Structures are given as C-alpha cells and as structure tokens.
Amino acid sequence: PAPARLVHAAGVRYDEFSNLDRPVALRHTPGGPLDLPDGATATRWVDGLTVVDADVLVAYDHPHFGRWPAVTTRCHGTGRITYVGTVPGRDLARCLAGWLAPNPASGWRSLPPSVTAATATSPNGDRVHVVHNWSWQPARISAPTYLSEVTGHGRLIQAGAPLDLGPWDVQVYSTATDDFPGRPK
Structure with a gap:
C-alpha cells in the first residue's frame, strides 16, 4: 500500500487513484476543526484513501468519490501529519493553510488577492x-x-x-x- 513509509505515521493508505476532468465539490466533517467554505473543491486527482488510524477532515461530495476522504490528519510523535489526497482548489488551500499555520511565520496578513x-x-x-x-x-x-x-x-x-x-x-x-x-x- 502507498504512501509506503508513511502509512503508519499518517494513518492512511491508498490502493488506487483517479484523475479528475473537472473540480469535485467537498464537504467538511461535522464537528471537525475546519471551517470549509461553500464552493471548496478538489482538482486534478483523487487518492482513494483508506483510513487506518486518522481523523477525516474533508470528504468528497460525489456519488463515487464520496466513499473516500479528501483530507485526513493524525497526531504523530510531537507533531501531526495531514494528508491531502488531491490538488486543493483555492478555497480548500486557503482553509488548510489557515488551519495548519494560523499564525503565519512571515507575519504578512490581509494581503490583497493580487x-x-x-x-x-x-x-x-x-x-x-x-x-x-x-x-x-x-x-x-x-x-x-x-x-x-x-x-x-x-x-x-x-x-x-x-x-x-x-x-x-x-x-x-x-x-x-x-x-x-x-x-x-
């Protein structure tokens, strides 16, 4: 199973993946820590993740891909491994960045979109x-x-x-x- 050496640490594995022709809508896990905005999407591909021992943060809102999580997280050692099984659309990327690094190391905040x-x-x-x-x-x-x-x-x-x-x-x-x-x- 993949991702090879990370299966135990990340608490997920995958045996298959799929390319995406168009973005796929996402849904947050009820009671989860992410405030996923409406319109958040997965793009390019889907890893068919099987949860071994991880928390699901985001799932695909799709009749076929909905059986797999899009984003998982698991405490490991003194940190955390968050596995993103897709190329995040802009809203998902922004949401994940805000959750993973709520206090940006650079200090640059409230930048215009450009x-x-x-x-x-x-x-x-x-x-x-x-x-x-x-x-x-x-x-x-x-x-x-x-x-x-x-x-x-x-x-x-x-x-x-x-x-x-x-x-x-x-x-x-x-x-x-x-x-x-x-x-x-």
Missing part, C-alpha cells in the same frame, strides 16, 4: 521578504514588522507603515535589526 509574500532566511541569518503584485493595478499593504528595503533606496520602514506596490511590482525587504531608530526594545 499580492503574494514569501519569507525565507538568508545564509547570514537575515529574514528576507519578497513581495509581488501580480496585477496591472497598484496595491497597498502594511509592513508586518520593522523592515529594511533591499531593493530601492535602502530606507527603513516602521511596522504597520503602508507599502505601495506598482503594477507587476516586486519588492525585497529584510527584517530590520534591533538598532532600528525608534523601535521599541
């Missing part, structure tokens, strides 16, 4: 933030913390200050050091 932010740690230990505006329209966001501009003029930016992004703009910031002028210690 804006994405990716945060990573550079080789020297600095937190680097790459912000994209994927639109012809300008966008305005708020700095999640004290930032130093990497692209542009190297200005220092207060936490909460507005950041303006032009159409199809990319900006790179690093988290400002503790010696930022006026930063609370």
Whole structure:
C-alpha cells in the first residue's frame, strides 16, 4: 500500500487513484476543526484513501468519490501529519493553510488577492521578504514588522507603515535589526 513509509505515521493508505476532468465539490466533517467554505473543491486527482488510524477532515461530495476522504490528519510523535489526497482548489488551500499555520511565520496578513509574500532566511541569518503584485493595478499593504528595503533606496520602514506596490511590482525587504531608530526594545 502507498504512501509506503508513511502509512503508519499518517494513518492512511491508498490502493488506487483517479484523475479528475473537472473540480469535485467537498464537504467538511461535522464537528471537525475546519471551517470549509461553500464552493471548496478538489482538482486534478483523487487518492482513494483508506483510513487506518486518522481523523477525516474533508470528504468528497460525489456519488463515487464520496466513499473516500479528501483530507485526513493524525497526531504523530510531537507533531501531526495531514494528508491531502488531491490538488486543493483555492478555497480548500486557503482553509488548510489557515488551519495548519494560523499564525503565519512571515507575519504578512490581509494581503490583497493580487499580492503574494514569501519569507525565507538568508545564509547570514537575515529574514528576507519578497513581495509581488501580480496585477496591472497598484496595491497597498502594511509592513508586518520593522523592515529594511533591499531593493530601492535602502530606507527603513516602521511596522504597520503602508507599502505601495506598482503594477507587476516586486519588492525585497529584510527584517530590520534591533538598532532600528525608534523601535521599541
């Protein structure tokens, strides 16, 4: 059975899968921890999951695929393994991300739909933030913390200050050091 070495840890296995021609509607498990929005879908494929020892979070709302769960979770060691047996549609992906990481590590919140932010740690230990505006329209966001501009003029930016992004703009910031002028210690 697949997924090979993960069967015991994830508490699920599958023997078959199916490709999808169109998105399939999903339903949440009554009393479960996910607040699945109406219109959430599975796309591309379905793993025919058999639950061994896991909690079902989301199921397919479909006459054939409805016999299998779409998303399961199981405590393992000091953490949790959540198995997603499909390519999540946008609403399912957003719902899962909010449940799996309710406090984003990057701190970027309430971004407009056209804006994405990716945060990573550079080789020297600095937190680097790459912000994209994927639109012809300008966008305005708020700095999640004290930032130093990497692209542009190297200005220092207060936490909460507005950041303006032009159409199809990319900006790179690093988290400002503790010696930022006026930063609370």
